[in-house]
Amino acid sequence: MNEQDSIAQPKFGKFCLYAILILSPLLVGSLVIPAYSLIEIIAAFMILNILFGMLKSGKIVWKQIPYHIPLVLFLLLILGQLYLCKFPVFTVVYRKATLTALWKYAAYIFVFWGVLYYCSTRKSVFQLLTIIFVVAFFISLVGILNRFSGSEHILWFRDKDYLRFFGTFINENHFSAYIGMIIPLLLGALLYHYHVLSVRHSKTGVTPSPWVIIFDSNLIIFIFMGLVFIAALFISLSRAGMSLSALTFFPFLIVVYFKSQTRSKFWLFLSFLALLILFLAWIDIRKSIQEWLTIFPIAEESSLQHRLFIYKGLLTIIKRCPIFGTGLGSFEFIFPIFRPAEIGSSYSWYGHCDHLQLMQESGVVGYLIMIVFLALFLWKNKRLVTEKRDPLVKYVGLGTFMSVVFIFFYCFFDFSLRIPANMILLSVIVALNFAIVSHGEGETSFNIKERVFTIPCLLKRPANFIVIVLFLGFVFYPTRVLLAYRFVGDPYPYGRFLFFERSRSITENDLKKAIFIDPSNAEYHYLLAMVLGRNSIYERRKMHRGVLKKDLEPAFQELSRAIELYPYAGRYYFLEGFFYFQIRDVENGRMALQKSIEMAPVSPSGHMRVAIFYFIQALNENLLDVSKSPYFKEGLECYKKALLIDPTLSLNRCKSCLRDYSVIEEAVQFALAQDMSFQKERMLYFLFYALRQSKHDHAPLLENWNFKNAYGIYKRLVQADASFNLEKALLEGGEGNKGRIFKPEDVKKTQSAFDELALKESSAMQSSEVKK
Numbered sequence: 001m002n003e004q005d006s007i008a009q010p011k012f013g014k015f016c017l018y019a020i021l022i023l024s025p026l027l028v029g030s031l032v033i034p035a036y037s038l039i040e041i042i043a044a045f046m047i048l049n050i051l052f053g054m055l056k057s058g059k060i061v062w063k064q065i066p067y068h069i070p071l072v073l074f075l076l077l078i079l080g081q082l083y084l085c086k087f088p089v090f091t092v093v094y095r096k097a098t099l100t101a102l103w104k105y106a107a108y109i110f111v112f113w114g115v116l117y118y119c120s121t122r123k124s125v126f127q128l129l130t131i132i133f134v135v136a137f138f139i140s141l142v143g144i145l146n147r148f149s150g151s152e153h154i155l156w157f158r159d160k161d162y163l164r165f166f167g168t169f170i171n172e173n174h175f176s177a178y179i180g181m182i183i184p185l186l187l188g189a190l191l192y193h194y195h196v197l198s199v200r201h202s203k204t205g206v207t208p209s210p211w212v213i214i215f216d217s218n219l220i221i222f223i224f225m226g227l228v229f230i231a232a233l234f235i236s237l238s239r240a241g242m243s244l245s246a247l248t249f250f251p252f253l254i255v256v257y258f259k260s261q262t263r264s265k266f267w268l269f270l271s272f273l274a275l276l277i278l279f280l281a282w283i284d285i286r287k288s289i290q291e292w293l294t295i296f297p298i299a300e301e302s303s304l305q306h307r308l309f310i311y312k313g314l315l316t317i318i319k320r321c322p323i324f325g326t327g328l329g330s331f332e333f334i335f336p337i338f339r340p341a342e343i344g345s346s347y348s349w350y351g352h353c354d355h356l357q358l359m360q361e362s363g364v365v366g367y368l369i370m371i372v373f374l375a376l377f378l379w380k381n382k383r384l385v386t387e388k389r390d391p392l393v394k395y396v397g398l399g400t401f402m403s404v405v406f407i408f409f410y411c412f413f414d415f416s417l418r419i420p421a422n423m424i425l426l427s428v429i430v431a432l433n434f435a436i437v438s439h440g441e442g443e444t445s446f447n448i449k450e451r452v453f454t455i456p457c458l459l460k461r462p463a464n465f466i467v468i469v470l471f472l473g474f475v476f477y478p479t480r481v482l483l484a485y486r487f488v489g490d491p492y493p494y495g496r497f498l499f500f501e502r503s504r505s506i507t508e509n510d511l512k513k514a515i516f517i518d519p520s521n522a523e524y525h526y527l528l529a530m531v532l533g534r535n536s537i538y539e540r541r542k543m544h545r546g547v548l549k550k551d552l553e554p555a556f557q558e559l560s561r562a563i564e565l566y567p568y569a570g571r572y573y574f575l576e577g578f579f580y581f582q583i584r585d586v587e588n589g590r591m592a593l594q595k596s597i598e599m600a601p602v603s604p605s606g607h608m609r610v611a612i613f614y615f616i617q618a619l620n621e622n623l624l625d626v627s628k629s630p631y632f633k634e635g636l637e638c639y640k641k642a643l644l645i646d647p648t649l650s651l652n653r654c655k656s657c658l659r660d661y662s663v664i665e666e667a668v669q670f671a672l673a674q675d676m677s678f679q680k681e682r683m684l685y686f687l688f689y690a691l692r693q694s695k696h697d698h699a700p701l702l703e704n705w706n707f708k709n710a711y712g713i714y715k716r717l718v719q720a721d722a723s724f725n726l727e728k729a730l731l732e733g734g735e736g737n738k739g740r741i742f743k744p745e746d747v748k749k750t751q752s753a754f755d756e757l758a759l760k761e762s763s764a765m766q767s768s769e770v771k772k
Contacts, residue, residue, distance in 0.1 A: 013053075014124075016046035017114045018131050020424060025139055025178060028154065029169045030420035033485045037478040039420060040103055043110040048471045050117050055455065055463055063116050064449040065434060066380070070373040071109060077366055078102045081327050091320075092327035093334045094566045096520045101329030101361075103477055104420060108427045115431035120446055122392060125432060129189055129396075132425070136182045137225050140232035143167030143175060147235050166236045169419070176233055176241025177416030181403040181425055183229050184248050188399020190222040190272070191252065195391040223272060227279045234280060240413040248402045249273075255398060307352045307413070309342045310335075314356045318363075325363035333568060334360075336600040341645050343602075350415035357415065377404065377430070380437055393439055400433035484518035487511070488527070508532065522565035526572055529558035533579055549583040570599035570606045578613065597638075604646040611638035612654050615664045627667045636671050647683045647716065648690055648709040672716075683720075684729060687713045691730075691742070691750065701753050710750075711757050726751055 020042055027035035054060050081092050082099060092098055119125050142155070143166040154165050166172040197219070233241050316338045317326060326334050332349045339348070351357035359367040381401050384393065407426055410416050417423050435446045455463060487510040511528040518524065533555035536548060556579060563572050577592030593610050600606040614635030621629045642649050651668060655661045690710035694701070701707055717724045730742040730750065742750075 013046050013049040013114065014118050014127075016042050016049065017111070017118055017128075020046075020111060020114075021128075021131050021428065022135055024421040024424045025135060026155075026168050027421075029174050029178075029422070030424070031170065031174075034482060036104060036107075036420045037482040037485075039424070040107045040478040041475055043107040043114070044471055044474045046114045047110045048467065050113070051467045052464070055460060055467065058455050058457075058460070060453040060455060061117075062451045062453070063113075064451055065116070066376045067112075067373060067430070067434070070369045070376070071112075073372075074362070074366060074369045075105070075109075077324065077362060077369065078105065078328050081324060081362075090324050093330040093568060094327065094522070096522065096565065097329040097333055098327040099477070099520070100481070103474075104423075105328070106474065107420075108423050111424050112427040112431045115428050116435060116448065119432065119435060120448075125396070125435070126189070128428070128432070129185060132182060132428070133186060133189075133225055136179060137228060139167040139169075139175070140179060140228050143232050144228070144235055167232070169421075172236035173238050173241070173414050174416065174419045174422065176236050176238030176245075177407060177410050177414065177419070177422050178425060179229050179233050179236075180241050180245050180248075180406050180410060181422070181429060183226070183233070183245055184252075184399040184402035184406065185396070185429070186222065186226050186229060186399070187249075187252050188396040188402075190219065190226065191255075191395040192391055193218055193222065195395065223275065226272065227276055230276055231279060240410055244406050244410055248406050251398060251402055255394065306343065309340045310348055310352050311356055312340050313338045313343075314351050314353070314360050317360045318356070321360075321363060323363045324365055325359070325361045328361045328366075330361055331357050333566065336570065336603055336606075337568060339600070339602055341602040350418050352415055353413070354411035354415055354417050357418070374408070377433075380434060383437055390439055393436055397433065397436040397439075400429050400436060403429045404433065480518050484514040484521065484524070487517075488514040488524060506531065508535070520565060522562040522569070522572075525558045525562035525565065526569070526575070529555045529562065530575060532558060533575070533582075537582055552579055552583065555579060568599055570596040570603065571609070572596075573599060574606075574609055574613070581613075581617065602645055604642040604649055607638045607642035607645070608649060608654065611635040611642060612657050614638065615658060615668075619658075619660055619664065626663055627671065632667065636668065639668065640672075647686045647713050650709070650712050683713050683717055687717070687729070701749075702757065707753070708757075711754055714754055726754070 020039055023035070023042075024030045024039055027038075030036045030039050078098065078101070081090055082095060082102065084090050115128070119128050145151070146153070146166070154168060154170070164171050166175040169175040169178065230245070233245055313335055317334060320338075331351050335348060335351075351360065355367070358370060362369075381397070384397055384401060404426070407416060407422070417426065435448060438448050439446050488506055506527060508528065508531050511524055511531060514521070515524045515528060533552060536551035536555065556576075559572060559576055559579070562569070563576075566572070573592045573596035577589045577596065580586075580589030580592055593613070597606055597610060612635070614631045615626075618626045618629035618632035618635060621631060626632050639651075651658070651661070651665050658664055687710055690706045690713065694704045694706035694710065714726065727747050730747045731744065
């Protein structure tokens, strides 16, 4: 054991590093609160192990790495967003989100340091790569089995919200980014092991046949893993992953053909490609090819158009806060205000372009820091091309470099690095790349420059105390978040899945405990206000309004605290308006409802929420002729605005929220029939979109939710224009819908299904009239 290993105490520290690499992808990509909180705690223990090892040896070893400069600058930027937000140049949307992002960022740096301190030899590097390959192989197999079996389970859990999952990731694009970074690593390791085996055989004095080397057990395992990785990537149906992974093959092909002294590695590479083609043909990837071809023509591709609309909103935010951004992790909390109307009712948790989202959250300053990091990375890797190096550097170093290139370009099309498992893997790869390219010819350990500081004996105990305090300070935040989650659960959508999920409703006592543990979470205060308000209204419904107003004071206080912490949530103001209407404070109630719409001006759900509320008020005011109520007219205007943004919306979705639904539905349909001023082209766009989405639904056609939405739009189009021809619209396409041409057999199938639905509606109406 060398001096560095004794300093780092590798047994426990390596266990922590390996645990992070194993758990982070298995726990839904570490996207949920318990998973990434656990990863942060393990990363803290790993750094504690390194620091105590140094203190025990009496030496502080500092790795002299140029990447530390941009990393520290970015850390200072985040701290500035958190603690200098009173200055006009800083605009932090939600401090809690930025603080959470800061802790994730710190965990990624800890993992980066852990690799540098624990992987100092060839053996330790390949131990780390083996862990990565084995975990990726397991996830790929699980994903392939799930796709072919039609399972709706992520491992042994079940969640219907994640129908696009693959392996242990909730989305196939998350998996494709993860496996796309690993495939170049595997190719580099495969070529390196082939080189080592060929050298070993050549020492016997007999020139070995390439096929003898290829059939070595280690190479067979590598080849089989590579086939499974690439097959899983194709089966995941991720178009960006398939395209960019194919491009990463060419640098390896160039290296093995032009930079090798023999052509044996070239034949190895061609053999691997031939086996890959046969394997893909055997598992039948026609569906993958068809999915990939849907990207053409690119200008008319629906998912790309959706992304372009998101980019439009991102650019608007960047123009508002160009220098330091709106705070790391703030996208989902600020985007509803600036989201373009073309997006419709779909909600975006991420920006689908990590480069733009980074600029939106950290400003031009943060993006320039990232550019500096990339420039240093390219400068460090120039030796891969300019010098004839050790095969470890030539092949495995090239693999790490191509992994970073892959994810850099992938981030233009998706939000891959917002998934903690992918970011952890990238941290490991960048650290491995630095260690490998620093490798000297023929050396067993890596030549990373270090600066060693000797610790005087008198300072050892104070240093131990400082390290423990820093450790507890870092662990305190994720532990606090995890304990609060234990009582309430994750208020955000990706957290309804793992660990502490409970079917019972949240109680007032649970929320108070969660707020005591984590008082900076605005959602906990909002939920407590909702519970307190519900209890007060139900208990005091028949009593005097003054009594109810007094009982609602705690709810108002919690709601005010939630708005203070996060002042851009429309639903917070909606609940405030609801409370005001309960105590007959109509003026403040209207102002709060208007504020809820202002916080999300083009959100169809926000307009729909206010519309339903006004419809309920209209029912309470005038049940006999609800259309005469002024509340009904205000609700109808909100409903029309919601339909203009997303014509697929329907009152039927809100049936459970409406007492006497049939009365409201009849009045609304009558009012809409008198004023069919909706944009025909916009409805055509959503008709096409709903029909295309229905193809991906596993339900029968007539029970398909997207198909029913398309039928609702079709009825409104016919109502607005009696001469509307469905066949002509689908075959020719409307303005802005060119390229979405349906086949004639699809058109006939759609028309017959619409006719069948119309017949069912007619029969249902006749039967209801007979009953009356």
